[in-house]
Every structure is written in C-alpha cells, then in structure tokens.
Amino acid sequence: MHIVTRLIAMNRARQLQRQFQEIERSIHALPGRSRARLGTLTLREIGQASQCDFPHLYGTPPEDRYQPWGQGTAIGFTRAQSDNAEVALRGIALWLAVAYHETKESPHASVQPQHRQLLRVLRELKEVHHRDGDIAEQWMNSSAAA
Structure with a gap:
C-alpha cells in the first residue's frame, strides 16, 4: 500500500508541476497592477481556505470531499x-x-x-505589494500570510 501511495503522490506532483508552469507563465504575463491585484486576491483566498476544516479541499463541492485531493486546483486552473x-x-x-x-x-x-516554488511565487507577489506600498501592510500584518 505504501508503494501505491507514493505513486499517487508522484503523479499528483507531476500534475501540479505542469499546472504550475502554466500558472507561472500567466502571472509573468500580467501587468504590474494586475499582479498587485492578484496578490490581494491570493491572500484573501489563502485566508478563506485556512478557515475551512480541510484547507486543501477549498473550492471542492461537498459531495466530492472523499477524493485523494480536492478539485480546487482543477477549477482554478480552468x-x-x-x-x-x-x-x-x-x-x-x-x-x-x-x-x-x-x-x-x-x-x-x-x-x-x-x-517551495509556490512560496517563491507568493513572495514575488508580496514584493509587488511592497513596492506599491499601500497594500504591503496587509501582507505583513495578516495572519493568513503564513
């Protein structure tokens, strides 16, 4: 069973990596103002997800909560x-x-x-806020920005 679990995790890691590459390209294609807005939206989403019993299942319909992972990444990617x-x-x-x-x-x-790649992108979005100055305090003082 341990081997099956590792295979599932490796498959999921590959899937997340492929999606991440597209997401990262989309982020880098955004103008500065949109990146700043994305930072705000992301912080809000992370905070809302952390309020859930199972944050990794955020965005997943209740009837689909018993899958190995949620549908939030698939919905967000689409x-x-x-x-x-x-x-x-x-x-x-x-x-x-x-x-x-x-x-x-x-x-x-x-x-x-x-x-680690996600943390790097989140840090970059946070730095966009820091350069803008007006929203940086939200990032620094927010308990959701773990």
Missing part, C-alpha cells in the same frame, strides 16, 4: 485559462491558494519542490 481577465485572476488566486494548502505540510518528498 478559470485561469479564461479570456476574461477578472475570471483568470480569480482562477490563478484560487489555484495558488489550494495548491499552497495542499503542498504545505505534505509528507511526500515528491510534492515538496512544488511547495
């Missing part, structure tokens, strides 16, 4: 591909929040690199 800029921003924020919580305390070594 929305991130939208032609509508607002929907795309919200999709990226959802994906980042759910992936953050899913990888945060994973015991699987194959998932830990994805968490």
Whole structure:
C-alpha cells in the first residue's frame, strides 16, 4: 500500500508541476497592477481556505470531499485559462491558494519542490505589494500570510 501511495503522490506532483508552469507563465504575463491585484486576491483566498476544516479541499463541492485531493486546483486552473481577465485572476488566486494548502505540510518528498516554488511565487507577489506600498501592510500584518 505504501508503494501505491507514493505513486499517487508522484503523479499528483507531476500534475501540479505542469499546472504550475502554466500558472507561472500567466502571472509573468500580467501587468504590474494586475499582479498587485492578484496578490490581494491570493491572500484573501489563502485566508478563506485556512478557515475551512480541510484547507486543501477549498473550492471542492461537498459531495466530492472523499477524493485523494480536492478539485480546487482543477477549477482554478480552468478559470485561469479564461479570456476574461477578472475570471483568470480569480482562477490563478484560487489555484495558488489550494495548491499552497495542499503542498504545505505534505509528507511526500515528491510534492515538496512544488511547495517551495509556490512560496517563491507568493513572495514575488508580496514584493509587488511592497513596492506599491499601500497594500504591503496587509501582507505583513495578516495572519493568513503564513
């Protein structure tokens, strides 16, 4: 059973890595103002997810809560591909929040690199706020910005 669990974790890590590459490209293609807005949306999503009993299942319909992982990343990834800029921003924020919580305390070594990559992107978004100055205090003082 341990081998099956490791295989599932490795498959999930590959899936998250492929999605992350697209999400990261989308983030880097955003203008500065949109990146600052994305930072705010992401912080809000991370905070809302952390209020849930199972933060890694944030965005998952209640009837699908017994799967190995939630649908939040799939939903966020689909929305991130939208032609509508607002929907795309919200999709990226959802994906980042759910992936953050899913990888945060994973015991699987194959998932830990994805968490480090997510932390790097979140730090970059935080720095955009710091340069803007007006919203930096939200990031620094928020308990959700773990």
